[in-house]
Amino acid sequence: MVAAINSLQINNSTKNKTRLLRKVSKTFLVTSILIMILSGIALFIYTRSLLLNEIEEELYSNKDRVERLLESNPQIVGIPPIMMAEKTNIAQKNILVDTLIYDPLQDEVELFRQLSGTKNINGQEYKITVRAMVIESEDILFAIVLTFSTIIFFAFIFLFYLNKSRNEKLWKPFFVNLEKLKSFSLKSDQTLHLSESNIIEFDELNKEMLVLTNQVQVDYRNLKQFTEDVSHEMRTPLAIMQVKIDTLINGENINEGQFEQLNSLQSDIQRLKQLNNRLILLAKIDNHQFTENETIFVNEMLTQSINNFKEITQTSINLDDNHELKIVMDRTLASVLLNNLLTNALKHNLNNLPISVLIYERSLQVINDGTTALNHPENIFDRFYKESKKPDSTGLGLSIVKKICDYYGFVPSYRFEHNKKQHIFEIDFNEKK
Amino acid sequence: MKYLIAEDEKDLQQSIATYLSHDANLCETASDYQEASEKLELYEYDLVILDINLLTGSGLDLLRNLKKQHKKCGVIIISANSSLDNKLEGLDLGADDYITKPFHLAELNSRIKAVLRRGQFGGSDSITFHEIRMDTFSRSTYVNDKPIVLTRKEYDLLLFFITNQGRVLSKAIIAEHLWGDDSDLLDNFDFIYVHINNLRKKLTEEGAKYIQTAYGSGYKFIAD
Numbered sequence: 053m054v055a056a057i058n059s060l061q062i063n064n065s066t067k068n069k070t071r072l073l074r075k076v077s078k079t080f081l082v083t084s085i086l087i088m089i090l091s092g093i094a095l096f097i098y099t100r101s102l103l104l105n106e107i108e109e110e111l112y113s114n115k116d117r118v119e120r121l122l123e124s125n126p127q128i129v130g131i132p133p134i135m136m137a138e139k140t141n142i143a144q145k146n147i148l149v150d151t152l153i154y155d156p157l158q159d160e161v162e163l164f165r166q167l168s169g170t171k172n173i174n175g176q177e178y179k180i181t182v183r184a185m186v187i188e189s190e191d192i193l194f195a196i197v198l199t200f201s202t203i204i205f206f207a208f209i210f211l212f213y214l215n216k217s218r219n220e221k222l223w224k225p226f227f228v229n230l231e232k233l234k235s236f237s238l239k240s241d242q243t244l245h246l247s248e249s250n251i252i253e254f255d256e257l258n259k260e261m262l263v264l265t266n267q268v269q270v271d272y273r274n275l276k277q278f279t280e281d282v283s284h285e286m287r288t289p290l291a292i293m294q295v296k297i298d299t300l301i302n303g304e305n306i307n308e309g310q311f312e313q314l315n316s317l318q319s320d321i322q323r324l325k326q327l328n329n330r331l332i333l334l335a336k337i338d339n340h341q342f343t344e345n346e347t348i349f350v351n352e353m354l355t356q357s358i359n360n361f362k363e364i365t366q367t368s369i370n371l372d373d374n375h376e377l378k379i380v381m382d383r384t385l386a387s388v389l390l391n392n393l394l395t396n397a398l399k400h401n402l403n404n405l406p407i408s409v410l411i412y413e414r415s416l417q418v419i420n421d422g423t424t425a426l427n428h429p430e431n432i433f434d435r436f437y438k439e440s441k442k443p444d445s446t447g448l449g450l451s452i453v454k455k456i457c458d459y460y461g462f463v464p465s466y467r468f469e470h471n472k473k474q475h476i477f478e479i480d481f482n483e484k485k
Numbered sequence: 486m487k488y489l490i491a492e493d494e495k496d497l498q499q500s501i502a503t504y505l506s507h508d509a510n511l512c513e514t515a516s517d518y519q520e521a522s523e524k525l526e527l528y529e530y531d532l533v534i535l536d537i538n539l540l541t542g543s544g545l546d547l548l549r550n551l552k553k554q555h556k557k558c559g560v561i562i563i564s565a566n567s568s569l570d571n572k573l574e575g576l577d578l579g580a581d582d583y584i585t586k587p588f589h590l591a592e593l594n595s596r597i598k599a600v601l602r603r604g605q606f607g608g609s610d611s612i613t614f615h616e617i618r619m620d621t622f623s624r625s626t627y628v629n630d631k632p633i634v635l636t637r638k639e640y641d642l643l644l645f646f647i648t649n650q651g652r653v654l655s656k657a658i659i660a661e662h663l664w665g666d667d668s669d670l671l672d673n674f675d676f677i678y679v680h681i682n683n684l685r686k687k688l689t690e691e692g693a694k695y696i697q698t699a700y701g702s703g704y705k706f707i708a709d
Contacts, residue, residue, distance in 0.1 A: 287565035291586035295500035298590040301653045311700035315655050
């Protein structure tokens, strides 16, 4: 159950997770696009202001030149539209403006930067206007930004692929070991072998992982051994108790009441014995002690089991065997699997109503009547989980069913049919391994 | 019959010995490997009840030695280990039966009798109780030499009764003998009651009234 919850959580959480390399690439891509845009804008602004300064400086020095020329020759009118000088009466400070002027040479309206101001030369005010074409500097500006962007774009693409392949190589030991960890099984006796790495952190991770898995494996093995040992050790004291009661019953001086008490003790011992047998069976399946696989004819085996059960139960069992079901597994386990399913249905059946067993091509259903659905159907295959208060139930029957199914990759399931008020147990024999 | 009980748990050993002595059998006991080994070499037994895990050695080694000496004696292994491998190893070595702890004394007794009946160890195919005679080879039953027809379960039941004559048998013990582990499915013992009643009727018709009720809910097979 806990395992089921865990895997559920893992499944849920992987939905919004990305792969490491993808994430790194994505980060790189986003960052580089951002840097490209920002640096392009910065370059544009900086170059533009540089070019503007350049133009203004040129305009000022041109104006100076015109002023100086005017001092020696007041008749100059300049070279329209680039430089112009005219007499005026109103003094004016220097003004910088953009202006559109028709250039007859090129026959179009061009954008000019214009500096105009007055200068008093030899007692006469002159208005001097100098202009420079902006268009040329803009061309230069765009050329620079474009060249820069292209270079940086290709540089980033190159870096992107370089980075990607470097990352792949760098993280390779990590991914290799991750795969190994995924295929590692607690239950197998094989220890985990991780590939070496010359990266200190990976190496440390490997070492910790090895220590951890070894410890868990040892603990698991001990636990398994413990269950089996305890179960075996329990049997001798149980045997002593049982034979002592047998001896007492056959003794002279007991009365009816005492006989009943002793009988009830016997049945408790019997319960312990059943519990014990089932725990050992579970341990044996864990230890892979059932390896004699053969083809089992389920129809035949079921018919036989049902005949056996007929002798000890009034409940009739209806077998619907229209399909022939054959599975490959250990004979002992097959018999335990079928018997436990039947036993469960018989024990929890309602008012001796008949039980149905349905055989399909690759699955099997055992159906018994009930009153209500189980409160916790997800726990039904857990060890010692009991929904009913039947005193003689060990709570292990269905967990053995689950264990056997897991061992062969079969899928057991339970559902309650509300319309018909029936408990339905189904085994899907399509191996999921 | 002469039995040796090689079992290191004193309580178990004594209880078995007491139960088996009831039929005028001679029971000797051994509490460890050495004692058992010595007794097996010095004396002849009809049957040995052998615990696999003796404190000072393995019961399987005793069995090996026994078979080496070609002694004609039945062997029943009792073990706390139910694993099939263990069982097969014991039977391969020549044990006649294998019983897993915990067991009922009546069940052990019935297994012992079955081994002895196989003929080699001084028993025979036929078992007799007053006018009742059962042929275990053909699985047929006679009362005063007149054959009576019993179902399979009735036959097993009668055999179990005669084997454990004079002992109190609870319905649970009978159920376990007849149906083994499936018997825990029984919600009540009505089924046994039906079988016992039918058997009792068939015997009584022939004048053999031996099945008696003991302590209200148990049974005892006894001649008055």
